Amino acid sequence: MPTSATSPLDWADQTLLADERAGLSRRPRRRQGGSAPHSVVDGRRVVVFSSNDYLGLATHPAVREAASRAALELGVGATGSRHLSGCHAAIDDLEEALAGFLGTATATVAPSGYAANVAILEALGGPDATILSDAGNHASLIDGCRASRSRVAVYRHREVADLEARLAVAAGRPIVVTDSVFSMDGASADLAALDRTARRHGAWLVVDEAHALGTTGPGGRGLCAELGIGGDHVVRVVTFSKALGAAGAAVCGSEPVRRLLLQRGRALIFSTAPPHPTMAAARAALGVLIAEPEVVSRLQERARSLRLHLGPAALGGENASSPIVAVMIGDPWRAMAVDAALWERGYLVQGVRPPTVEPGTSRLRLVASAAHSEAEIEGVAAAIRSLLEV
Ligand SMILES: Cc1ncc(COP(=O)(O)O)c(C=O)c1O
Incomplete structure (x- = not known):
């Protein structure tokens, strides 16, 4: 990082030049x-x-049609966060449909996958917790670890033995966090082993299924569904921005998880709810996935x-x-x-x-x-x- 800057713009120029020289x-x-x-x-x-x-759903006729209709009938912006004017019936309907599809007690919509990951770690974490995070996790989980003010231990990519070793010396409430399908190498986490470990240590298991929803598992229900991973300690994050061809996300898990999110998930609480056309598109895309x-x-x-x-x-x-x-x-x-x-x-x-x-x-x-x-x-x-x- 350059240190010889003489003004804010000088600093900006030097910083950008350093990235340029590194090929970044x-x-x-x-x-x-x-x-x-x-x-x-x-x-x-x-x-x-x-x-x-x-799945090509971003251009599917039923998805386009639903988004257009929502814009014409309801308008575009949700007008406020979930706790203000943004708690629309269409969001509730999508949450209900998604929870039914995944077999979870609840699903809670967030404006993006990024916000969902930050919010769930804010909701579950805190200074009394240690988050154990795979080294290959998505940036939104890494940022969620920081935002949650938890202690953080990073374990080697997909190495459950390293996770075990770090859990053995971890202080506070443990939270294990992983992508299910890793976004940069396409590898899958060993969710069965992670779940056994989480259960043994009384830990939450937070699984980011952004790249698994619609691509794997029965009917595209993701890797947790494929492996039968569930229970009150398991939280699944699914995004609408990838296989569903829309935008937004949901955190799926038990009733207390939803309540904690709506109480403590700052990235969700302090963001405007997703726009009507986006929610309608996500609901229609889920319908296509179920039907086809x-x-x-x-x-x-x-x-x-x-x-x-x-x-x-x-x-x-x-x-x-x-x-x-x-x-x-x-x-x-x-x-x-x-x-x-x-x-x-x-x-x-x-x-x-x-x-x-x-x-x-x-x-x-x-x-x-x-x-x-x-x-x-x-x-x-x-x-x-x-x-x-x-
Ligand atoms: C693994 C993973 N999690 C979360 C996200 C964030 O999702 P969104 O783009 O909906 O904010 C992404 C998107 O790049 C991702 O690849």
């Missing part, structure tokens, strides 16, 4: 033409392999095919199952050079660098969608293999 400057790309997997990005027509719209569970199998086939065609380039190998497929590169400059070369060949594949991932592990992050064709999957895999010479 970020420049969002301009996308035109909506959310479909075919798009014009920075003026070039590309097939998008960096979208979290796993075969879309999840289609996604899984695409993901399998992408790994198969990438061969040794795919992290986790051909047997991994998530639609997130990472290709390890290491150096941030090289990762962005391959990202740019792929864009020139007509594929939008995101290069990911620190701080999103650990230094030295810059990578390409590909996301398969049920809306991709087999030819597009073969095409992007062939382009990557030729660029990386694997």
Whole structure:
């Protein structure tokens, strides 16, 4: 961090230059033409392999229709937080439908997955608690740990033995926190082992299912549902921003979890409730998922095919199952050079660098969608293999 700055702007310039020199400057790309997997990005027509719209629901006719109708009938903004004027019937309906779908006692809507993760850790944590957090957890969980004012112990990525060792010396109420499907490598947490450990230590188990809802488990119900993980100590966070093609999120768990959230979850309490069209879109997308569970199998086939065609380039190998497929590169400059070369060949594949991932592990992050064709999957895999010479 630069220290020789002579003014606020000087500091800003030096800080941005330091990022630039380290190959870590970020420049969002301009996308035109909506959310479909075919798009014009920075003026070039590309097939998008960096979208979290796993099932193609962001452009599903029923989802669009529901959002439009809500805007016309109700307006757009929710007008206030859940405790002020923002507690609309449509949010209650969505919560009820989601709790029924997941088999949890309650679901509590939050404006985003980020806010949901921060809010649940604020609600459950505190200075008398220790949060045990996987090193690969999403930034929103990391920020939630900080916001909760809990003690924090980070255990090695997916290493339950390391978690056990840290739990053995942890002071205060334990809370184990993990992504179920990790966003940057597509690997799954060993939820069965984490649940056994959490039960043995009387810990909460908070599972971020952002990338598991709609992609895995029976009818897309996520990894907890697939493994039969449940009970009053388990809290699941699901987002509407990924497989449901909308925005917002919900924290799903027991009745006291909901009450704690509404009492202590500052990121939820002090944010405006999600807009009407967004809630209507999420509810409609959930309806599509329930009515057409075969879309999840289609996604899984695409993901399998992408790994198969990438061969040794795919992290986790051909047997991994998530639609997130990472290709390890290491150096941030090289990762962005391959990202740019792929864009020139007509594929939008995101290069990911620190701080999103650990230094030295810059990578390409590909996301398969049920809306991709087999030819597009073969095409992007062939382009990557030729660029990386694997
Ligand atoms: C694992 C994980 N959790 C939470 C979030 C945040 O969700 P949202 O984009 O809805 O705020 C993301 C999104 O990037 C994510 O990947």
